[in-house]
Structure formats: C-alpha cells, structure tokens
Amino acid sequence: MPDRLLRRPTRVRPRPLSGLYALLGLPAAAAPAAGPPGVPSGELSGVTHDSRAVRPGDLYAALPGSRAHGADFAAQAAELGAAAVLTDPDGAGRAAATGLPVLVVDDPRGRLGEVAAWVYGRPGDALLLFGVTGTNGKTTTAYLLDGGLRATGHVTGLVGTVETRVGDRVEPSAMTTPEATDLQALFAVMAEHGVTAASMEVSSHALALGRVDGTVFDVALFTNLTQDHLDFHGTMEEYYRAKADLFTARRARAGVVDVDDPYGRRLAGEAGIPVATVSPSGAADADWRVEDVELGPDGSRFRLVGPDGAKADAAVRLPGPYNVANAALAIVAQVTAGLPLDGAAAGVAAVPGVPGRMERIDEGAPFTTVVDFAHTPDAVETALHALREVTANRLFVVLGCGGDRDRTKRPLMGAAAVRLADVVVLTSDNPRSEDPAAILDEMLAGAREVPAPHGELVVEPDRAAAIAWAVDHAGPGDVVVVAGKGHEQGQKIGAEVRPFDDRVEVRAALRRRLGIATTGHPTPGAPDSGAGDGGRIDPAAPTTDPAAHAAAGGRS
DSSP states (O other), X not given: OOOGGGSSOSOOOOEEHXXXXXHHTOOOOOOOSXXXXXXXXXXXXXEESOGGGOOTTEEEEEOBOSSOBGGGGHHHHHHTTOOEEEEOHHHHHHHHTTTSOEXXXXXXXXXXXXXXXXXXXXXXXXXXXXXXXXXXXHHHHHHHHHHHHHHTTXXXXXXXXXXXXXXXXXEEOSSSSOOHHHHHHHHHHHHHTTOOEXXXXXXXXXXXXXXXXTOOBSEEEEOOOOSOOHHHHSSHHHHHHHHHGGGSTTTBSOEEEEXXXXXXXXXXXXXXXXXXXXXXXXXXXXXXXXXXXXXXXXXXXXXXXXGGGOEEEEEESSOSHHHHHHHHXXXXXXXXXXXXXXXXXXXXXXXXXXXXXXXXXXXXXXXXXXXXXXXXXXXXXXXXXXXXXXXXXXXXXXXXXXXXXXXXXXXXXXXXXXHHOSEEEEOOXXXXXXXXHHHHHHHHHHHHTSSSXXXXXXXXXXXXXXXXXXXXXXXXXXXXXXXXXXXXXXXXXXXXXXXXXXXXXXXXXXXXXXXXXOOSOSSTTXXXXXXXXXXXXXXXXXXOSHHHHHHTTOOO
C-alpha cells in the first residue's frame, strides 16, 4: 500500500510571510489580522498548488491551467486553512475575494520551485543529491546509484518513474519528477527521516516546467538523447536544450556525461559546470573508460578505468551493453561526489534488478520471457540487439505505442521491431484518447518499409491476448520480450485506467502454457485473453480499415 506519510514533513519551522514578499521582490504588505485556526498570523508552514491538499498555514499557489485557473479554487483553499495565495495578475481578483494576503507575480509557476524550497528551509541542501536525465536509462541508473550509495553507508532516497522511496518506506510514483511543491516537501520528509543521499530522475518536462527549480544537484548525470517527447518539445534541438539546462550552475555543481552518445559529447563541451566524461566503448579521450566487457544473459562484467590510474572491476546484474553504460555512469557519479570507487562499484554490482527493466519472468519454461520499458525507437533497437546476443533460436517482441504522444516515433518503432526480431506482435500500449487501430496502422506503415522482412508479423490489439499468443508460440531456446510498459500497473484507455501489468500477464500466460494451476484472471476485470491464433498480417497488406484487424483475428 502507498505510504502517504511520505507526502509532507511533520516537523516544520514556520516561515514569516514577510520573508516571502522579500524573496519575490514585492512591496511589504500588512500582516493579516488573524491566521487560520491554530496557525500564528503571518506565518507559512507549507506550500501546495492543489487546493484539495491545502493544510492550515499553507501558501496556496493558484496557477493558470489549460482548462481552469487555480484562482477558481482559492475559496476552497481558504476554507482548508490557507494562509496566503500566490497567483498571477489574471487570478489576483478571484484570490483577493478570499480575504487572504495575495502575492501577485507575472509567472507564479516559474517562481514556485524557489518559493517551495524557501518555505521548507531549502531541504535539498541537507542531502547529497544526484539527478539523472536522458531519454533512456534514467530509471535503471537511478536504481544503480541508490544501490551504490547504500553500500557506501548512506541512508537513501529515490525519486523516479517507478516509485518514491524514503529509506525503506515506499510509495508508487505518479510521475517521473514531482511538481516543485511536492518535490521540496519530499526533500524535507527525507531530511526528517535521516536520509543522507538521494537519486532522482529528472525528465525534460520537469526541466522545462520548472519542477526542479530551487534544487541544486551535487552531481547531474546524462545517459543519452534519442527521439521522444517531440509532441512537447517540437524539435530534437529544443529537447536537447531542455536536458542541457540541468548542466548549468543554477542546477548542478558537477556533471557526468556519456560521450559515446553524440548529444552527450556535445553537452560535455557546452556544459556550464565541471563534467567527468564516460565512454562505455573505451574512447581514449574520455576521463573514464569501460574495458574488458564480458556480456552474459543475466548481466555483465567489466573494468572501469579512470584518471590517475584509478580502476575497478565492476559488474551489473542486467543484460546488454547499455546497462554496462548505465552502471558506469552510476559508479563515476559517486566517485565525482567524493565516494570511494571500490565501494561504489560493489554497491552497483549488488543491485539485483530494476522493476520492469529487462525483468525476467521465470516459471520454468524452456524459453526466456522478459518485460522491458523500451518505448522509444532507440530503446527498442537497443533492447532487441541486447537480447539477440543471448537468443539461441527465435526472438519475439510484443510491442505497442502510446496514444496522445509523439506520433513520429510509431513507424520507427514498427520498423525496428520487424528489422530486429524474428516474430513481431504489434498490440496496444496506452491508447488514451486515440483509436488503437489507427496507432497500429502507423506502426505498420514503418514495418512495411523494411525490405524483405525475415520473420512473422502478427497484429493483436488486445494486449493480454498478444502476450498470450507470443508465450503460446514460443519454443525451446526462444526469447520473448514484452516491451513498452515495464513496471506500469494500468492501461490508459480513453479516460479510464484499467488494471494491467505486463509482468502479471506474462506470468499468467506461462502458467497456462505449462499447466500450472492459477485462480482467476491475472488482471481483475479484464476480458478473457486466451491465446487464439492472433492476427497474421502481411507487412505489405493495407490495414487502414480497423475491420482489417478484426478480419485478421485481432480484437478491435
């Protein structure tokens, strides 16, 4: 169960409202005659942008939104005990109607990070902070960092796509990087619970939207940059600039960058902070080089060589060269922060795995089944290349693309799957508001462009049935990877989030295949997902009509 105690610190030193006026450069205002019940007048003890989450003594940030303005809910915030309102000129009148002090700035969202950090007493300064950015590898690198930090004696915190962790207390994450108000409160909770070091994923959205404003990381890490989120950033150049902002003096004190990635090499030359460069391929001009790599089905061993004769034997319990790169970054980041090389390497080697990242599901079948979060063209290619190295027979991939997201990557992902796997099962991911059949058509458009595809292509829009089909058709020595959703425990269809976990579905399909007794359907409330024959589609066949999917055996 989620640990709701991770939301707010319990011991807060109230900050004077007058100090906030000074921070924002606003003229001093008269203190209110009385504060909320039980809260001294003119003091702030918290901050939130959600009117439903207001506690007595909070600053309520009434922000403009795409469908409504936060000032529309200022009265609710006042009823719950808000001590003041921060808003923009458009929301000032509605906020003033509450009778609370109103602080007006042109861009309240842009000031919210520094405001939240100030209200909570800059809690991030009490922690050794690591921020990981990049298209792929953020989650894995953050987990490996966490393992290394624990091994070197730190009490750790973890913030990312899968979960939020404070010491041994865990709560599922709602987004990769929390909103600024939630993040600063979380740092305060960490400090309150004795956490000394924290690793967190820093998304490009978080950087562009100011979620990490008010935070200065001790070390920022860059994994790679490949196509994703162009629906938000527009171009790869803007996407790069959002990531590069983490490597400025206002965001971090030092950086660690993978220079095998072209954008990483560019970033190393443009960063506004000292940067340690890492080359997983062993490039001689890098500060740290990976050598003597031994790849295996369950992980890899390698040697990490650095400046002044520094070297360490290292390992990672996740397959593929890209996880060697993630591990090397995690180790070098800790050394950059002043931690011992051998201890960092040992801690990274001890991490048993990462939820939904090359996670093997084993029920004793004569073939291998893996669940992975790969959901970009590069991630799909990288995962399939890595698994090909350990596949004795055929490589299966079950893959979909998310709706209401970057459409340009759909044909690229379809093409990558057909080019690199022997059996491709295209299916739904999180269609959201889009027609799943239309998403599949865009993936198939890319698949058709692959000259002379050598394998079998199946279309099954029902994800549970697609997983079952792949498991039922796999044979000895085959590898089946279910890609795209990883750790996720829901499928977003329209406005509904239905319970769905690829790992649960894979395990259930394996148990059915092997005749192992199981009770009930793996995903409560989901339709029956017996394997059936799937929908075999010739890559050259037209599929623009959704009925074509059904005619081929796929459920629309």
